[in-house]
Amino acid sequence: MIPFTVIGGFLGAGKTTLLNRLLRGATGRRFAVMVNDFGALDIDGRLVVEHGGDTIALANGCLCCTIGDSLVTTLLALLERPDRFDHIVVEASGVADPGRIADLAVLEPRLRRDGVVVMVDAGEVRQRAADRRVGDTIGRQLAAADLLVLNKIDLAEDLPGLRRLLAGHSAAPILEASHADVPLDLLLGLDRRGQAAPTETADAFTSWSYEWVEPVERETVMTMLRGPGRLRAKGIMRFADAPERRSVIHQVGRRLDVSDDGAWRDGETSRLVLLGVKPVLGSLQRE
Amino acid sequence: MTIVVYSARRILTMNPNRPSVTHVAVRDGRILGAGSLDELRGWGKVEVDDRFADKVILPGFVEGHSHAYEGGVWKFPYVGYFDRISPDGTRHKGLKSIDEVVARLQAFEKTLAPGASLLAWGFDPIYFGGRRMDLTDADKISTTRPVVVVHSNFHVANANSTVLAKAGITRSTNVHGIVKDAMGEPTGELQEMTAKYMAYRAAGVEVAAVLSDEQAVWRFARVAQLAGVTTATDLHNELPESTVDGYLRASASDDFPIRLLPAFAAGSVSPEQGIPRLQGLMKKNNDRLRFQLVKIVTDGSIQGLSARMRWPGYYDGTPNGVWNVGPDDIDRLLLAWHRAGFQVHVHTNGDEASEVAIEAVERALMTAPRWDHRHTLQHAQMADAGQFRRMKALGMCVNLFANHLFYWGDIHYARTLGPERAERMDACATALTTGVPFAIHCDAPVTPIGPLFTAWCAVNRLTASGRTLGETEKIPVADALRAITLGAAYTLKLDEELGSIDVGKRADFAVLDDDPLAVPPGKLKDVGVWGTVLGGKVFEAPK
Ligand SMILES: [Zn+2]
Ligand SMILES: [Zn+2]
Numbered sequence: 001m002i003p004f005t006v007i008g009g010f011l012g013a014g015k016t017t018l019l020n021r022l023l024r025g026a027t028g029r030r031f032a033v034m035v036n037d038f039g040a041l042d043i044d045g046r047l048v049v050e051h052g053g054d055t056i057a058l059a060n061g062c063l064c065c066t067i068g069d070s071l072v073t074t075l076l077a078l079l080e081r082p083d084r085f086d087h088i089v090v091e092a093s094g095v096a097d098p099g100r101i102a103d104l105a106v107l108e109p110r111l112r113r114d115g116v117v118v119m120v121d122a123g124e125v126r127q128r129a130a131d132r133r134v135g136d137t138i139g140r141q142l143a144a145a146d147l148l149v150l151n152k153i154d155l156a157e158d159l160p161g162l163r164r165l166l167a168g169h170s171a172a173p174i175l176e177a178s179h180a181d182v183p184l185d186l187l188l189g190l191d192r193r194g195q196a197a198p199t200e201t202a203d204a205f206t207s208w209s210y211e212w213v214e215p216v217e218r219e220t221v222m223t224m225l226r227g228p229g230r231l232r233a234k235g236i237m238r239f240a241d242a243p244e245r246r247s248v249i250h251q252v253g254r255r256l257d258v259s260d261d262g263a264w265r266d267g268e269t270s271r272l273v274l275l276g277v278k279p280v281l282g283s284l285q286r287e
Numbered sequence: 288m289t290i291v292v293y294s295a296r297r298i299l300t301m302n303p304n305r306p307s308v309t310h311v312a313v314r315d316g317r318i319l320g321a322g323s324l325d326e327l328r329g330w331g332k333v334e335v336d337d338r339f340a341d342k343v344i345l346p347g348f349v350e351g352h353s354h355a356y357e358g359g360v361w362k363f364p365y366v367g368y369f370d371r372i373s374p375d376g377t378r379h380k381g382l383k384s385i386d387e388v389v390a391r392l393q394a395f396e397k398t399l400a401p402g403a404s405l406l407a408w409g410f411d412p413i414y415f416g417g418r419r420m421d422l423t424d425a426d427k428i429s430t431t432r433p434v435v436v437v438h439s440n441f442h443v444a445n446a447n448s449t450v451l452a453k454a455g456i457t458r459s460t461n462v463h464g465i466v467k468d469a470m471g472e473p474t475g476e477l478q479e480m481t482a483k484y485m486a487y488r489a490a491g492v493e494v495a496a497v498l499s500d501e502q503a504v505w506r507f508a509r510v511a512q513l514a515g516v517t518t519a520t521d522l523h524n525e526l527p528e529s530t531v532d533g534y535l536r537a538s539a540s541d542d543f544p545i546r547l548l549p550a551f552a553a554g555s556v557s558p559e560q561g562i563p564r565l566q567g568l569m570k571k572n573n574d575r576l577r578f579q580l581v582k583i584v585t586d587g588s589i590q591g592l593s594a595r596m597r598w599p600g601y602y603d604g605t606p607n608g609v610w611n612v613g614p615d616d617i618d619r620l621l622l623a624w625h626r627a628g629f630q631v632h633v634h635t636n637g638d639e640a641s642e643v644a645i646e647a648v649e650r651a652l653m654t655a656p657r658w659d660h661r662h663t664l665q666h667a668q669m670a671d672a673g674q675f676r677r678m679k680a681l682g683m684c685v686n687l688f689a690n691h692l693f694y695w696g697d698i699h700y701a702r703t704l705g706p707e708r709a710e711r712m713d714a715c716a717t718a719l720t721t722g723v724p725f726a727i728h729c730d731a732p733v734t735p736i737g738p739l740f741t742a743w744c745a746v747n748r749l750t751a752s753g754r755t756l757g758e759t760e761k762i763p764v765a766d767a768l769r770a771i772t773l774g775a776a777y778t779l780k781l782d783e784e785l786g787s788i789d790v791g792k793r794a795d796f797a798v799l800d801d802d803p804l805a806v807p808p809g810k811l812k813d814v815g816v817w818g819t820v821l822g823g824k825v826f827e828a829p830k
Contacts, residue, residue, distance in 0.1 A: 011615050039557045053528075069525045069555040072483045076492040095613035100480055103462040107454045107484055133595075133614050133639060136607055 001112040004105035005089045005188055008098025008141050009119030010128055014151040015091050016040045017180040018119065018187075022089065023062055025184055030061035032078055032085040036093055038066055067091075071101065079110055087114075087188060095137050099144030115252030117187050118145035118172070119180070122162055123155030129165065142169035147187065147231065147253035154178045172253045173231055186231050186275055189252070205231070206278045212270040215240040221272065225251055235272030238264050290314045290333040291823070292324060297802055298344040301773045301787035311344065313794040316574075316822035321788045338825075342817055343802045345768065346787050347517025347795030348738035349775035351686045352665050352728035355521035355547070358507025359498030360408045360732050364395050367409030367439055371735050374509035376829035385412070385420050388436070392428045404433040404489045408732075411439040413698060414751070420445040421468070422475040433489035437482075439694075440733065442591045444482040446475050450489050479591075499524070501533035504547070508537070512544035513828045514737040515797035515816040518776070518785060521549040522632065522665065523582045531568065538576035544819065544826045546795070548779060550580035550632055554612045558623030565629070574822060580779070581624050582632040582665070584611045586640035589668060589703050590695045594637030596669065602705035608637060618647045621662070625651040630780055631662045632686075638669035645677050652681060661724075663778045668712050669704070675714065675721040684778040687713040689727040689744040690734040696750030710757035715745045715770070719762055726775035727767070739803065742767035743812035764808050796820040 007015050019033055020042045035041060041064065043056065050057040054074075055065045063083060067074050071090070078088070088111065092098040098116045105113035118141050121128075129138045142148065148166055153176045156162055166174055175182050183205055210224075218239045225233055233251035246261040249272065292312045299307055300321050312319040312327040320327050327333060361373050366388045369381045382388045388410060396405055405428065412419050420436065425447035428434045434447035451473060456462075458471045464481030466474050477485050487494060497503065511519045524530060526549060537543050551565045561581075568578040586608055587593020592601065593608035600607055612620065617633070621644075624631050635641040641664055648662050663684040664670070668691060670678075678685060691699075692713055700709040711717070718725040727741045745767045748756045762770075776786025785793045800815035818827040 011613065037557045039559055066556065069552050070483075070495075072480060072487055073492055073495050076484075076487055080492065093612075094616065095610035097609070100463055103464070103481065104484055106460060106462050107456070107481060108488075109453075109455060132598075133643065134610075137610060137613065 002085055002110060003087050003114040003189055004102070004108075004111040005087065005114045006092055006098040006102045006116045007089060007119065008092040008096065008101075008116060008144065009094070009149075010121065010124075010134070010138055010141065011094035012124060013094075013119035013121040014149070014180040015119050017151075018149075018182070019089070019091060021180060022184055022188075023058065023064070027184060029086040029188075030063075030084065032063045032065070032083075032088045034065055034067050034071070034074060034078065034088070034090045036067055036091055038064065067093075072104070075104060075108075079108070089188070095134070097140050097144055099140075102144075112250075113257075114189055114250075115146040115187070115255065116144055117147045117149060118142060118170075119149045119151050120166065122150050122152045122159075125162065126165060129169075139169055142166060145170050145172040145253070146255040148172045148174045149180070149182055149187075150174050150176045151180050152178060170254075173229070175231070189232065189234065204278055205275060207273060207275045210235075210272040210274075212238075215243045216270055221249070224272070224274065225249070225256060229277040230274055231277070232275040233272060235270070236261070236268070237270045237272065238268070288314050290319060290327075290330055292327050292333045292335050293339050293344065294324070294335060294337050295339045295344045296341050298788060299768065299802075299804065300789065301346050301769055302789045308788075311788055311794075311796075313820075313823045316794055316824075318788060318790060318792045318794050320790055339798055339817075343799045344788070345515075345797045345799060345803070346772040346785065347819055347821065348515045348771050348797050349726070349779065349781070349786060350511060350516050350519040350728060350731075350736055350738060350771075351726040351775040351778050352522050352688075353507075353511070353519050353731040353736050354523065355504050355507040355549070356498055357510060357732035357736060358505065359500075359503035361506045361510070362497055362503070364392065364407045365409045366391055366407045366436065368411045368414045369735075371409065372510065372513055374506040374513075376513055383414075385415060385418060385424050388420070389424050389427050392434070392436070396429050396432070399432070402432065404435070404491070405429060406435050406437065406486065406490050406494070408437040408441075409439050410436045410445070419466075419474065419476060422448055422451075422473070425475050435486045435489045437486060440588065440591055442482065442588070443476065443478050444486050446477055446485055446489070448475070450485055451475065454485060454488065496529060499530045499533065501536050504533050504537040505543070508543055508545045508547070510731075511736050512819050512826055513816065514739070515799065515819055516545060516736060516738060517795035517797065517819050517821050518546040518548065518779075518781065519736070520580065520779070521547060522580070523552050523584060523634070524549050525552045525555040526564075526568065531571075534576055535571060538573055541824065543575050544821055546575050546577065546785075546821070548577045548580055550582040551578070553581045553583045553620045553624055553631070554616070558620060558627070562624065562627045562629075577781075579630070580632060581629045582634065583617060583620050583644075584634040585617055585644060586610060586635060586637050589636050589691075590698055592703070594669070595639040595643075596637040597639045597642060601703055602708075603702045605703075607639075614643045614647075617643055618650060621647045622651045622654060625657065625660060625662070626655045628657075630660060632665050633662065634665045636666045636668050638671065638674065641667050641670045641674050645674060645681065645683070648681050648683060649677075658682075661778065661780055665728075666730075669708060670714060671711065672714075672717055672721070675717050675723050678723045679721050684724045684726075685718055686726040686728050686775070686778055687715055687718065687745075688730060689713050689715065689741050690729050692744050692748050692756050693751055694734050696748075696756045697752045697754065700750070700754065700756065711760055712756070713745075714757075714760050715762045715767075716760045719766055724774065724777045725770060726778045727770045728775075737812070738771035739814055739816070740812040742771050742803075743808075745770065746808045746811060764804055764811060767811075768803060794820060794823040
């Protein structure tokens with residue numbers, strides 16, 4: 001199953017900046033990125049290996065395609081392509097509800113819904129949220145977020161006030177950033193060629209790995225996952241209440257999925273990797 | 288070249304200098320004159336053709352808002368509540384209960400190849416007293432192949448268990464658009480993006496191509512021609528190469544019975560890409576195919592609860608609808624296409640959407656003044672008198688969705704808009720008195736293409752249940768007929784070329800069995816269409 005991430009947020013919130021970073025970054029992953037407009041992307045022409053009418057293939061294995069008029073048919077066409085991708089990222093339009101788009105991954109057996117990341121323009125969101133024509137659209141986007149990126153904090157006048165405003169709309173953790181500079185591993189997950197192993201993370205964030213040989217109490221793990229500062233988690237667990245089963249944990253921001261993945265395999269150990277804000281996880285380590 | 292003079296019981300010209308004549312002369316596919324036989328003989332040797340002697344001739348009808356997709360869906364069985372005529376002229380009886388729909392599709396299912404999916408369209412449960420289709424019904428059609436029954440609004444569909452199982456949809460699937468019953472079990476009814484995704488998953492993406500290939504364009508043209516239409520729009524298309532090829536091949540044939548105007552989907556690419564693309568396509572224009580229109584879709588639909596409405600919003604308290612293209616992008620797209628000299632059609636159902644579009648035009652005109660832009664609001668169903676005055680002041684046109692009054696008027700009255708706004712929706716009389724140039728439309732395949740029916744709606748304003756929706760917004764038959772001919776042509780910037788029977792214009796006629804000005808207004812929709820004439824070529828409708 002291919003992880004499926006939706007990047008939402010109003011016009012000007014920094015979605016394109018983020019996608020540019022993603023396509024340029026040497027993450028070693030093959031992204032298929034569905035965007036609204038090629039023109040806005042900043043792609044080095046030397047990296048382009050093929051330019052079709054509505055797709056651009058890059059030397060690093062990534063593919064961009066324009067959504068055009070129909071997200072549904074564009075996505076289905078993408079899934080029919082022979083290329084294999086490690087991750088599909090969709091740029092939601094500035095007025096779309098990104099949660100609805102993420103629903104497609106629930107309906108599509110070839111996809112795994114990863115997360116909904118909503119970008120927020122710190123300089124504009126207050127005014128936009130109060131606008132009678134788009135305020136409700138902003139509200140729906142915030143409510144749909146698993147993770148919020150409060151971008152352009154260099155332009156923010158009252159950061160604590162903004163945090164309160166966002167918290168009023170959404171229970172999602174907030175990452176603060178300028179120029180959409182957020183660790184991509186945080187946004188897009190820990191999968192690296194099938195392994196659960198985080199790599200370099202920016203200073204403010206850290207990762208923490210756990211391993212258990214014996215079955216683990218479910219509640220112990222849930223408590224670890226639910227605390228503040230946790231941004232992402234991935235794990236394969238043998239819970240004490242279901243010791244014969246492989247329980248797969250997948251958390252993006254406020255969204256936590258625990259799914260069954262067949263019988264427990266002998267010789268395996270329970271493993272969990274958490275990503276989060278450094279001071280919080282630091283204290284977790286001490287506990 | 289030969290001059291053919293057609294005699295008729297009456298010819299309604301839409302030319303105020305000679306509103307009603309008996310003869311029309313045609314040469315080289317164009318109208319040489321309209322008047323008496325004696326007058327027309329002055330042009331030289333004429334051939335008199337009396338085949339329309341007992342018919343009534345009008346300018347060919349112009350459908351300013353339809354979709355060629357209407358031709359695409361006829362590839363699949365129609366299961367709607369109302370009778371509908373298919374491209375070959377067959378009348379498909381409306382199905383009056385869910386059981387009738389199931390029976391019809393059970394019979395159809397037997398004709399399908401093993402493993403093929405079953406897709407049907409046009410289903411409309413709003414007339415079944417609250418009963419919806421559920422899995423029990425859909426599974427009676429088949430439990431071995433995917434079944435998807437698309438509703439008449441094209442935003443909702445019913446699927447069978449096979450489809451749900453394939454997607455792993457169960458009671459625990461938490462996705463917007465999966466309808467569940469009181470016990471929390473999925474009923475098979477799917478809405479919005481979920482419906483669309485599952486329909487395409489069941490039928491295969493290649494269905495998208497089938498819906499707009501050359502054959503679909505032919506079917507669309509035929510179904511339009513049967514209704515007396517000689518010019519029709521395909522009002523919103525991304526215009527991929529395959530579709531353009533289909534248009535070009537179909538319209539190259541002398542037998543292609545309409546003039547087709549596709550509107551480029553402005554929101555699908557940036558104007559920097561879109562403008563040169565459309566300019567390039569315009570070089571391929573021919574007599575029966577005209578690239579020149581652009582469309583922006585701003586909001587959803589009123590009955591789909593997705594229209595963007597001003598305060599106080601939906602009558603039943605439903606939250607405001609959704610933007611397809613938001614206010615900032617409407618401004619940006621409209622200005623770019625406006626600057627490039629195009630006429631822009633803007634889909635606005637709710638009054639907030641209309642307001643945003645009107646203001647976008649106002650700003651575009653401040654930035655780049657332009658005369659005779661004729662930017663047109665499409666639908667503008669909730670526009671009030673003030674918005675019409677603004678449209679007038681800005682030089683805008685409007686194309687009102689008169690068919691809605693009949694098909695969804697009762698719902699608008701009771702649920703979505705409430706009595707007051709339902710009675711003034713699709714305000715043709717306000718357009719008329721305000722002086723906003725206007726057309727009326729069907730939005731096929733959302734409702735069937737049939738300008739005489741659309742005119743009947745604007746004249747009588749009757750809902751499906753028989754309620755009169757707004758006495759004061761009724762318009763006279765003559766004005767309604769103008770709206771489906773010259774009025775619509777004006778909103779497409781084709782009024783100098785067609786839309787009336789006048790010297791020099793194209794010889795495009797609708798040939799009717801009766802005189803629409805003489806029958807009682809309540810019978811307008813029942814006036815028979817004998818056929819059409821396109822550029823002097825006669826197309827008889829199959830009986
Ligand atoms: Zn529309
Ligand atoms: Zn339409």
